[in-house]
Amino acid sequence: MVTIDAQVHAYERNHPGRPWAEALPGPPEVTGDDLVAAMDAVGVDGAVLVSVFTMYRYDASYALAVRAKHPGRFALVKPVDPSDPAVDDTIADWAATPGAVGIRIMMRGAVPADPADPGLNRVLAAARRHSLPVNLLAYGRLDQVRQLAARHPDTQLVIDHLGLPQPFAPPPPAEPWADLPKLLALAPHDNVAVKVTGACTLSHEPFPYRDIWDPLGRVFDAFGLDRCLWGTDWTRAVALLTYRQGADAFRLADRLSDSDRARLMGGTAQRIYRWTPSRA
Numbered sequence: 493m494v495t496i497d498a499q500v501h502a503y504e505r506n507h508p509g510r511p512w513a514e515a516l517p518g519p520p521e522v523t524g525d526d527l528v529a530a531m532d533a534v535g536v537d538g539a540v541l542v543s544v545f546t547m548y549r550y551d552a553s554y555a556l557a558v559r560a561k562h563p564g565r566f567a568l569v570k571p572v573d574p575s576d577p578a579v580d581d582t583i584a585d586w587a588a589t590p591g592a593v594g595i596r597i598m599m600r601g602a603v604p605a606d607p608a609d610p611g612l613n614r615v616l617a618a619a620r621r622h623s624l625p626v627n628l629l630a631y632g633r634l635d636q637v638r639q640l641a642a643r644h645p646d647t648q649l650v651i652d653h654l655g656l657p658q659p660f661a662p663p664p665p666a667e668p669w670a671d672l673p674k675l676l677a678l679a680p681h682d683n684v685a686v687k688v689t690g691a692c693t694l695s696h697e698p699f700p701y702r703d704i705w706d707p708l709g710r711v712f713d714a715f716g717l718d719r720c721l722w723g724t725d726w727t728r729a730v731a732l733l734t735y736r737q738g739a740d741a742f743r744l745a746d747r748l749s750d751s752d753r754a755r756l757m758g759g760t761a762q763r764i765y766r767w768t769p770s771r772a
Contacts (some may be wrong), residue, residue, distance in 0.1 A: 493754040494768060495739075496761040497539035498723030499627075499652065499689045502527055502558050503547050510554060512547040517660040522727045524558030528565055530726065530735040538769025540723070540761065541566040542627070545598050550582075559591045564770025567593040569627055574603060574611030580618045587622035593765040594650070595619055596627040599636070607639035616640060620647040625764055627687075631657045634674040641681035648764060651675065651686045653725060654711065658690045661731040668694035669707045679714035685764055686715055688756070689723035692741050693732045700740070705747045717755040721764065 505521040506512045524541075531539060541559065543552040552570040559566045568591045572579055586592050597603065597615060604612065619626045625648040630637050634655050641649055655675040656668065678684045691708060695701035712720060724738035742748065742757060762768050 493750075494538075494758040494762060495536045495743075496721075496758040496769065497531065497536050497726070497739075498687045498721035498761050499542050500527055500539040500724065500726045501542055501544045501728065502554065503544050504554060506547075510548070510551075513549050514546050516544065516546040516728075518727050518730050524562055524566070527558075527726070528562055531565070534736050534739045536739060537758070538565050538567070538767075540569055540593065540765060542569040542596060543571060545571045545596070552586075556589070556591075563591065567591055567765055567767040567769075569594040569596050571596045571598055572615060574609070574615050576611075579611070579615055583615065583618040583622055583624065587624055592624070593767050594625040594627050596629065596652075599628055599630045599633045605633065605636055607636050607643065612640065613643065616644040616647045616649075620644060623766075625650050625685075627652055629653070631655055631671065634671065634678065637684070638678050638681065641678060641684050645681070645683055647683060649681075649684045650721070650764060651678070651684065653687060653690045654694075655686070656694065658693050658725070658728070659732065660728060664694050664696055664732075668696075672707055672710065676710060676714045684715075685719040685721065685760070686711060687721045687723055689721070690725035690729055692738055693725075693729050699733065699737045700744065704741075705745070709747070712752075712756075717752055718760055718763070720756055721761045722757040 502522050502524050541555050543555040555568050559568055570586050572595045627650045629652045691704050692701045695704050697703045722742050
């Protein structure tokens, strides 16, 4: 089967040529070469490389450099700013960029919570015109996402990280699945898909993280595996598990049939992002 990690991040050490806006918990750098080595070690064919907002904000230049060095291994997602009057042009330019498969909105901070916000709706409309899925970091905002999904039924929305807050370091939240009903409420909207990224970091058990499967089963039943995408959220998860554990927890799980695994761990990503890694 083709195996695609639906969300990974790469970044250089902080330096004057490409300075960080903020520091992210984790290693001092994780380069594209580091990601490829981790993927090769466990047989992951490709990954959706999401430009790191914490460090680089709306500048995707490092992600572009990684993809230029490893063009067959990475597809690219770039954060965009809904408050930018020129965001339509930004999205048009990104859609024409080799390797670009989606955009991302960080639904936090100054991003309005109003589903009628003109900037958010402008982004979703532009994404539809350019056939770009919109990835949403939206924990705490899932009801807003539900209303946006209804306003833009022809725009593909992809919920990052199950729509749940996830830790950078142990311990996991006491009630990591508390907001799961809010995620499940999005299932009637056919234009909403879910990244099952970072799920292992919500476990209260060691590998193979068996306590994640009952709540994940509710997600799979609600959305169907054709709207669910496996991923690790590497490197946010490095303090909680290894890359191999993040892959093997799903690859070896007896809760998935071979056909289920093929869809969850690559097939759905190929369809949503319309991309297949050349290694496959």
